[in-house]
Amino acid sequence: MSQTADADLHRHYIGGEWSDGAGEETFDSENPATGETLATFRRGTEADVDRALAAAEDAEDEWRELSYIDRAEYLWDIYHELRDRTDELGRVVTKECGKEISEGRADVIEAYHMVEWAAGNARHPHGDVVPSEIASKDAYMRRKPRGVVGCVTPWNFPVAIPFWHMAVALVEGNTVVWKPAEQTPWCGQIIAEMFEDAGIPDGVFNMVQGFGDAGAAITDDERVDTVLFTGSAEVGLEIASKVGGEPGKLAACEMGGKNGIVIAEDADLDIAVHSAVMSSFKTTGQRCVSSERLIIHEDVYDEFKERFVEVAEKVTVGDPLEEGTFMGPAIEAEHVEKIHKHNELARKEGANVLVDRADLDADEIPDGHEDGYWVGPFVYETEYDSDLRSLQEECFGPHVALIEYSGDMDRAIEIHNDTDYGLAGAVISEDYRKIHQFRDDAEIGLAYANLPCIGAEVHLPFGGVKSSGNGYPSAREVIEAVTERTAFTLNNSKDIEMAQGLSADITTQDDD
Ligand code: UN1
Numbered sequence: 451m452s453q454t455a456d457a458d459l460h461r462h463y464i465g466g467e468w469s470d471g472a473g474e475e476t477f478d479s480e481n482p483a484t485g486e487t488l489a490t491f492r493r494g495t496e497a498d499v500d501r502a503l504a505a506a507e508d509a510e511d512e513w514r515e516l517s518y519i520d521r522a523e524y525l526w527d528i529y530h531e532l533r534d535r536t537d538e539l540g541r542v543v544t545k546e547c548g549k550e551i552s553e554g555r556a557d558v559i560e561a562y563h564m565v566e567w568a569a570g571n572a573r574h575p576h577g578d579v580v581p582s583e584i585a586s587k588d589a590y591m592r593r594k595p596r597g598v599v600g601c602v603t604p605w606n607f608p609v610a611i612p613f614w615h616m617a618v619a620l621v622e623g624n625t626v627v628w629k630p631a632e633q634t635p636w637c638g639q640i641i642a643e644m645f646e647d648a649g650i651p652d653g654v655f656n657m658v659q660g661f662g663d664a665g666a667a668i669t670d671d672e673r674v675d676t677v678l679f680t681g682s683a684e685v686g687l688e689i690a691s692k693v694g695g696e697p698g699k700l701a702a703c704e705m706g707g708k709n710g711i712v713i714a715e716d717a718d719l720d721i722a723v724h725s726a727v728m729s730s731f732k733t734t735g736q737r738c739v740s741s742e743r744l745i746i747h748e749d750v751y752d753e754f755k756e757r758f759v760e761v762a763e764k765v766t767v768g769d770p771l772e773e774g775t776f777m778g779p780a781i782e783a784e785h786v787e788k789i790h791k792h793n794e795l796a797r798k799e800g801a802n803v804l805v806d807r808a809d810l811d812a813d814e815i816p817d818g819h820e821d822g823y824w825v826g827p828f829v830y831e832t833e834y835d836s837d838l839r840s841l842q843e844e845c846f847g848p849h850v851a852l853i854e855y856s857g858d859m860d861r862a863i864e865i866h867n868d869t870d871y872g873l874a875g876a877v878i879s880e881d882y883r884k885i886h887q888f889r890d891d892a893e894i895g896l897a898y899a900n901l902p903c904i905g906a907e908v909h910l911p912f913g914g915v916k917s918s919g920n921g922y923p924s925a926r927e928v929i930e931a932v933t934e935r936t937a938f939t940l941n942n943s944k945d946i947e948m949a950q951g952l953s954a955d956i957t958t959q960d961d962d
Contacts, residue, residue: 460491462498462659463642465505466652472497479636482548482779483770485821491635494660499667502656506598506625507673509653514595514623522572522621525565527648532562546634547605548778549733550770560610563908567925568617586943593933595623597675600668604681605781606736608634612641614924615678619932627656629665633781676931677701678923690920702921702931704913706844707873709903710743712862712888714879715750721900722878723757728902731765731827734777735848739874739904742845745865748856755852762805762827769816779823786823789847793828796840801830836868859887867893873914874903
């Protein structure tokens with residue numbers, strides 16, 4: 451399995467063993483650029499999740515008793531394997547989820563950066579020493595693992611995001627049960643093989659392959675102490691609201707966006723066009739941080755439009771394994787349908803369509819790729835109206851609106867913030883005042899200036915506000931979701947003295 455996909459049936463990894471699981475059903479991983487089957491997998495059931503959770507619970511005590519540094523050693527092995535196999539795994543990512551090859555590699559690089567951060571953090575201080583009002587007291591903070599962490603990850607970053615969730619959770623002393631996306635089980639298989647190669651103790655890491663029912667069996671189970679979810683707003687909000695009603699359980703969810711880029715009247719238009727093309731079309735628009743709204747000042751609107759349209763007409767869509775490709779296919783047939791529906795909706799709502807390459811010409815589709823899930827850029831202009839569904843609903847494809855604004859940054863930011871989402875965004879301007887206004891007033895978790903709104907580095911907190919997320923399932927911020935803090939105070943004196951002027955005297959009837 452490690453080198454090339456074969457026809458074998460691949461299994462779950464539960465309690466340190468490869469397992470067929472209880473179900474009879476199987477499913478295939480498909481190459482979205484060709485439609486070919488890459489490998490076949492067992493479809494997990496509730497019974498498989500049940501066993502995985504039991505294994506994770508059994509392993510908890512032994513794992514949490516290790517030092518941070520000993521736990522991190524297992525992750526360092528994985529770090530080296532990810533580095534040594536970057537090119538090979540980058541190709542697997544590209545074959546399985548269709549991202550062009552530089553993005554396939556970047557996914558693996560992002561994964562090992564995350565593992566490096568998590569394992570390196572094992573040797574860093576983990577709390578604060580806090581001064582006490584009473585000189586004879588020492589106060590400090592300790593962290594404890596929460597227990598079992600349930601991870602549900604998306605297909606668009608099939609190697610990186612699993613490590614956003616699992617690397618820190620494991621180093622902090624939790625055990626995990628993970629369900630990879632059903633579109634990218636091959637990447638899941640390889641990651642599970644890496645944990646096996648690293649010799650992680652049985653039950654500390656468990657993987658169940660499958661669909662949403664297996665994911666729900668993880669997130670709904672009371673043995674799960676923390677849920678880490680990255681995926682659609684629909685599922686994430688459901689998980690967050692369910693988990694919110696369960697005392698003692700936490701969910702950190704990161705969902706989609708309807709991300710916007712504001713192009714001010716003083717923008718450098720080279721930077722504006724470059725940033726907008728990357729933000730709207732890289733990963734075929736299938737990042738949760740991809741931009742579907744470009745909010746452009748009237749003074750530069752015509753020139754920006756002309757230049758953006760020129761690139762959108764020509765940007766290469768094709769074989770993602772070829773170095774010269776900018777956009778690969780969409781993930782699956784249903785997703786192509788969904789993107790077409792969003793394009794149609796924009797048309798119905800009166801959009802002026804500027805570029806429509808949604809149905810690629812036959813000669814644009816590379817030989818041998820006729821069964822791939824092809825879709826090209828769709829660019830339209832529309833007058834801003836808060837009620838337009840096309841300006842509110844996330845398409846998750848190469849579908850982008852040009853919106854003209856007049857007036858100052860207040861107006862641009864008003865339009866920018868007019869969405870339920872709040873994940874990523876950018877401002878393109880040469881004026882530091884405008885940039886800072888955007889930084890302060892844009893309702894988003896990830897803000898950029900004179901850059902695309904994609905490509906966050908792993909050690910930044912990644913996550914959104916409003917419907918885009920309720921937590922940060924990556925890097926430093928995920929520590930909050932996978933640990934409990936103990937605020938510890940020790941008295942070094944023989945006397946008990948209280949803070950806040952609270953009397954420590956005990957009066958009894960004998961005192962009268
Ligand atoms: C996603 O959009 O689904 O910031 C994750 C980025 C990547 C992660 C994207 N580091 O573009």
